[in-house]
Amino acid sequence: MEKDYLLKKWLLNGLTEEEQRTFDALEDAPLYKAIAASASHFKASHVSSPEAFETLKEKLPKQETAIKKVSWKKTLLQIASVLVIGLAVYYGFFNTQATHIKTVAAQKTTISLPDNSTVLLNTASTITYHEDSWEKERELQLDGEAFFKVAKGKKFDVKTSQGIVSVLGTQFNVKQRGTLFEVSCYEGIVQVSYAKTVKKLLAGDTFRIDAGIEYSGTTNHEAPQWTNNRSSFKSVKFQYVLEELERQYNIKVVYEGDKQTRFFTGAFVQDNLENALQSVTAPLGLTYTFEGTNKVIILD
Structure with a gap:
């Protein structure tokens, strides 16, 4: 190795x-x-033209060809x-070969990494890492959301399209969905690098950036709520709430209203669709109806 x-x-x-x-x-x-x-x-040989070769051949004295x-x-x-x-x-x-692990809609999975660190991968998410170089470089690529319990040891990097989270031994959650990049620290210290900015988060700190807008807050939970089958949100665009509903229940949600400037604070359970829809629509004065079995229409 x-x-x-x-x-x-x-x-x-x-x-x-x-x-x-x-x-x-x-x-x-x-x-x-x-x-x-x-x-x-190594380089290509220079090749003379046939005409030049014939001219040279005529000038040379004829002799026996030595056989070797x-x-x-x-x-x-x-x-x-x-x-x-x-x-x-x-x-x-x-x-x-890299190791790719992917979850689909309404699916979660737990992964044990080569150093015994564990990853709980949320629905519709992917991680990629190389086992052959893990002992030297503990790093993986994340697309989606995951909760990490990192074993003590060398630096551990989680890379996303929006930024990098670096730790030694700790527990933290990373979410990268589109332009949304969110990190929550539950134990130890994590370092968040994005663009040309570096931030350090202590246990209980959360940090979010979405389309260049930063938000810092706190959490009093010991782990992200989604690990207990409950999706929670704090001042996020309504669009992200609807997208999470689609992922957790493998359904299509249609809403013609303003999803970008309307914000939502609250939560929904991941094992009861009717309950979840009521939790999302009632606080905003919205209603919903089903179209078939896998499509929900939300109305103002």
Whole structure:
């Protein structure tokens, strides 16, 4: 694992000074360097035109062509050696498979990571990580929402399209839905990086940014409410509430009113659709009706 990791980073010119010293001490390091040096000199041969060759041929004295025996077996073995090394480098280091875990509508799942950290993945969410380099770089990509319980150890990074959350050992929730990016810390300290800004959150702190607008708040819960089958919201666009309803119940919600400037504070349960719809519509003076079994129309 150590050797494979160092070789992969060396090929990509990504070694730190300490890793470079470790790599240089490897038994096969001179061979790898020799292969790389030879490869850097490969280039296409210059090909003369047929006319130039014929002119030169006429000027040369005619002579017997010396016949030299070629050891094809030796040549083929040399070619095979180069191919084996090339294929090993390509398939062993550049074709590593990432682990993708995805949930669909109305589904949640718990994942155990290589370091025994756990991830509870909310509905319609995806995480991606590489097991082969996990010991060196604990990082994963998140699209959606997840609650993390991180084992003590090296830095742990959760990357999203909107920002990065970095921790050592803690419990926190990350939500990235469209332009909404929200982080809540439940234990320890987390660092949130987005654009050119870095923020630190302590236990009980929450931070949200949506389309450039920031919001900071607090929570007195020990874990996000969705882990207990309850979706909660605090001053969020009504659009996000309706989208979460669709994800949790695998339904289509239609609302022709203003979803962008109307804000909602409240919650709905994830195991009773009628109850959930009443919780969402009643506080805003709205009504709803069903169209078929999987479509809900919300009316002003």
